[in-house]
Amino acid sequence: KxxxxxxxxxxxxxxxxxxxxxxxxxxxxxxxxxxxxxxxxxxxxxxxxxxxxxxxxxxxxxxxxxxxxxxxxxxxxxxxxxxxxxGLSDVGRLEEAVIFGQATSKDIVTLLNEFRAGGKGDGSDLDQAIKLRLLLLYAASHPEKFDDAERTRWSKATGLTTEQLKCIGCLEFLGARTEKRKGVGGKM
Structure with missing residues (x-):
C-alpha cells in the first residue's frame, strides 16, 4: 500500500x-x-x-x-x-549507558564482538559510522581513559583506521576534553 x-x-x-x-x-x-x-x-x-x-x-x-x-x-x-x-536498539541503549557513565569500555567491546560474531542484529558487523559514534561518545564522557595507547587498542577492536580515529581529537574544538590530563608536577 x-x-x-x-x-x-x-x-x-x-x-x-x-x-x-x-x-x-x-x-x-x-x-x-x-x-x-x-x-x-x-x-x-x-x-x-x-x-x-x-x-x-x-x-x-x-x-x-x-x-x-x-x-x-x-x-x-x-x-x-x-x-x-x-541491532540499533542495542546500540542505542549502550550509547545512553556510555553517556551516563554506566557503561565501560568492556561493554563496548562486548557489543562490537557480538555483532562481529553474528549474535546481534542481522548477523553483520556494525557500520563504521556507528562504531565511530560509540567511540566519540566514550571519548567525550571518559576523557581520562582515552589516550594514544587506547586509540591503538580501539583501532584493533573496531577495525577503524587511525586516520578515522583522528576525528575523535576534533571533539576538542567543540569544547570536549578527549585526552588524559597531564599531571602537574611540584607541590605548593
Whole structure:
C-alpha cells in the first residue's frame, strides 16, 4: 500500500519531529484508543433503527480513520523491524549507558564482538559510522581513559583506521576534553 504523508495528515503533523521511540508509543496508544472506540460503537443485541442509522452514517469516517492509522502503524512496524534487524536498539541503549557513565569500555567491546560474531542484529558487523559514534561518545564522557595507547587498542577492536580515529581529537574544538590530563608536577 502506497501512502504519502503530508501536512494534510494530522497524525503526521503531530509526530513528524519526534524521536522514533515516542512515535512508536504514541501510535500504540492511538491504535488502542481506536480499537476501544470501535468496540464501544458495536451494536448490541437490542439496536434501535436510529442507532443503526448513526453507525452506518459514521462508517465512512471510521473506515477512513482506520485506513490512515493503518498506514502509520504499517510504516512504524517496518521501521521497528529495521531497527531490530540492524541491532540499533542495542546500540542505542549502550550509547545512553556510555553517556551516563554506566557503561565501560568492556561493554563496548562486548557489543562490537557480538555483532562481529553474528549474535546481534542481522548477523553483520556494525557500520563504521556507528562504531565511530560509540567511540566519540566514550571519548567525550571518559576523557581520562582515552589516550594514544587506547586509540591503538580501539583501532584493533573496531577495525577503524587511525586516520578515522583522528576525528575523535576534533571533539576538542567543540569544547570536549578527549585526552588524559597531564599531571602537574611540584607541590605548593
Amino acid at each position: 502506497e501512502a504519502v504523508l503530508g501536512d494534510g495528515d494530522p497524525l503526521w503533523t503531530e509526530l513528524r519531529y519526534e524521536h522514533i521511540a515516542p512515535v512508536l508509543n504514541a501510535l500504540a496508544v492511538k491504535a488502542k484508543e481506536f480499537s476501544d472506540i470501535g468496540e464501544s460503537a458495536r451494536l448490541t443485541g437490542e439496536a434501535s433503527t436510529g442507532k443503526i442509522k448513526k453507525v452506518v452514517e459514521n462508517l465512512p469516517r471510521f473506515l477512513e480513520a482506520q485506513s490512515k492509522l493503518s498506514v502509520h502503524t504499517s510504516i512504524a512496524a517496518r521501521i521497528n523491524h529495521q531497527l531490530r534487524n540492524a
